[in-house]
Amino acid sequence: MTQHNSAKSTYQPRFTKNxxxxxxxxxxxxxxxxxxxxxxxxxxxRLAEHLGYYPELLGGIPSEAIASxxxxxxxxxxGPIVVGERILDVGCGAGMxxxxxxxxxxEGGEVIGVDMTNEMxxxxxxxxxxxxxxxxxxxxxxxxxxxxxxxxxxLIISNGVINLSPEKEQVFSELYRxxxxxxxxxxxxxxLRERVPDSARDLLHLWTDCIAGGEEIETYIGMMEQVGFRHxxxxxDVDLFRGTRIEEQARKFGAYGYTIRGWK
Numbered sequence: 001m002t003q004h005n006s007a008k009s010t011y012q013p014r015f016t017k018n019x020x021x022x023x024x025x026x027x028x029x030x031x032x033x034x035x036x037x038x039x040x041x042x043x044x045x046r047l048a049e050h051l052g053y054y055p056e057l058l059g060g061i062p063s064e065a066i067a068s069x070x071x072x073x074x075x076x077x078x079g080p081i082v083v084g085e086r087i088l089d090v091g092c093g094a095g096m097x098x099x100x101x102x103x104x105x106x107e108g109g110e111v112i113g114v115d116m117t118n119e120m121x122x123x124x125x126x127x128x129x130x131x132x133x134x135x136x137x138x139x140x141x142x143x144x145x146x147x148x149x150x151x152x153x154x155l156i157i158s159n160g161v162i163n164l165s166p167e168k169e170q171v172f173s174e175l176y177r178x179x180x181x182x183x184x185x186x187x188x189x190x191x192l193r194e195r196v197p198d199s200a201r202d203l204l205h206l207w208t209d210c211i212a213g214g215e216e217i218e219t220y221i222g223m224m225e226q227v228g229f230r231h232x233x234x235x236x237d238v239d240l241f242r243g244t245r246i247e248e249q250a251r252k253f254g255a256y257g258y259t260i261r262g263w264k
Contacts, residue, residue, distance in 0.1 A: 014202045017166070021142075024164055025117050027208040031068050032094060032119035042244055043070050048096070051188075051238060051257070052077055061099050065127040068094035068120070072160035072210070072257035073188025073238055076100065079261055084108040085154040088178065090143050090171075091115055091161030095124030095136075101157060102133040112148065114141040143171045148178040156185045160257070163190040163213040169223050176227045179264040185229070186261055190214040190240065193254025209246045211255050221260070229262035 031043065042050065044067045048058060051074045058066060070093060081087070081104040089098040092113030102111040113136065115121050121138045128136045141147040143158075144167050156175050165171050175185055192214040196206070206212035215223075221232050238257040241250035249255075 015204060020164075020166065020204065020207060021116065023204045023208050028070075028093070028117045029119045031070060032117065032123050042240070042242075043068065045069075047071065047240075057100050058096075060103070060131065061096055062127040062130045064123060064130075065094045065096040065099055068123065069096045070160055071097070071188055072163070072190050072240055073235075073259040075157040075159055075186035075188050075259060076104075078186040078235065078259050079184070081105055081155065086152065087111045087155045087157065088146075088148060088153045089113045090146070090156060090158040090175070091164075092124055092138060093117075093120050093159075095127045095138070097157055097159055098124065098136060098138075099127060099131055099133050101155075102128075102131075102136045105135070107135055109135060111136045112153075113138040114143070114146060114148070116140065116142050144174060145170075146174045146178055150177050151180050153178045154180060154183050156183070157187075158185070159188045160190065160210060162187065163210055163215070164207065166213065168215070168220075169226065172224050172227045172229070176229060176264055181264055184261060184263045186259065188257060188259045189220070190255055191217050191220060191237070191258045193256070194252070196253050206249070209249070210240075211246065211249055211253060214253070214255055217258065224260075224262055229264065232260060232262040235259040235261075 048069055083106045085105045087101045092098045092115045098111045098113040113124050121140055124138045139147055143165055162171055190210045196212050201212045240257045241247045
């Protein structure tokens, strides 16, 4: 277990929350419609393999779900999924992770996917039908205000999503609220070794490129501890940006993918 002092982000962006959401929606609407055209990030099968998704995890997952995958790590490496668990995928995208989770939890479990982009939710529903994953359901929603009842979830997974929110304290509060006591989170996200200066964090394109919204690990874990998470551990870094258009920017701030596990 790794202990960190509590920390709180004091950054206040110049753009509004709605402006950021529109920019993110537009970016991921395009990823859902035509992932091959995205030149900023590595996506799909190549990224999944780079992050350690073994063939047995991806086997049977519809190609549309894999093609739009844009994660920052592999939440399934953070610990096992127990058969029969109720799982929430925050920022589910086209459904790759949620469909893997649905298979692992089995017919007696349930997976709920929440995403803010209509096109991604529609894609996830199509992929679930194609796979016959009837223990899944998908809905539009925001990580800052989850459409989920309190204390009803055993495990939360989230992959490359929380960095996109400027209200991370609120996101962690929501994750904690919906978890049952003894529940856990497996979060993969973008972390920084150098803090992005506020002048750069005010650039919307650096947010949609998954750099400006990253946090240093100590700050991130401190925000989790602030709302009550305990036994927080983080796992090895992954170079997400190698060979992409934004590699130089990512190197400048030391942006890498990490996976974190924490308990309520």
